[in-house]
Amino acid sequence: MLRTGRQKQLRVPFKDNIKKNEAKSLVGYNIKCKNCEANYIGKCNRILSYRISEHKKSSESSCCQHESSTGQTMDYDNIEIIDKADTDMKLRIKELLYILKRKPSLNKQLNSQSNYEILLTNS
Ligand SMILES: [Zn+2]
Numbered sequence: 001m002l003r004t005g006r007q008k009q010l011r012v013p014f015k016d017n018i019k020k021n022e023a024k025s026l027v028g029y030n031i032k033c034k035n036c037e038a039n040y041i042g043k044c045n046r047i048l049s050y051r052i053s054e055h056k057k058s059s060e061s062s063c064c065q066h067e068s069s070t071g072q073t074m075d076y077d078n079i080e081i082i083d084k085a086d087t088d089m090k091l092r093i094k095e096l097l098y099i100l101k102r103k104p105s106l107n108k109q110l111n112s113q114s115n116y117e118i119l120l121t122n123s
Contacts, residue, residue, distance in 0.1 A: 026088065028095045030080040030104070031055070031063055035072035040106035043095040045088050052076055062106040 028043045031052075040063050044051040055061045056076060063074045082098055085091035099107050 026085050026091050027081050028083040028085075028091060028098060030082050030098075030102075031106075032075050032078070032080070033066060033072055034075045036070070038066055038072075038106050039102070039104045040066075040074075041082065041095060041099050041102060041104045042107075043091050045091065052079065062108060066106055 026043075026045045028041065030039055030041050032039045042051070042055075055063045055074075058064055059068070066072065067074055083091070083094045085094055
């Protein structure tokens with residue numbers, strides 16, 4: 001029996017991924033408040049500016065909530081890229097380490113145990 005029909009073979013262009021280093025969008029970032037010590041550490045695996053625009057308008061976002069509750073302004077123009085990774089898993093671990101180390105006040109998941117649970121359930 002020959003199976004010449006459609007075979008699902010999706011080849012990921014690894015070489016292209018390596019070449020397009022500048023287009024890499026797996027980044028961890030740190031957003032600071034212009035007016036106080038508050039900051040937020042996040043990560044994204046999409047284009048960063050897109051994620052930031054979500055932060056600006058979403059009432060779910062910690063940054064947005066900080067702005068509306070204090071009347072202060074998050075410094076979206078000076079976002080610090082704290083790290084990069086080539087896989088989501090690596091970036092997730094890095095983000096977690098930064099959060100545990102810097103303890104950003106706007107991150108709600110500061111409980112380290114729940115962080116590790118996030119890691120486990122997503123791995
Ligand atoms: Zn503030």
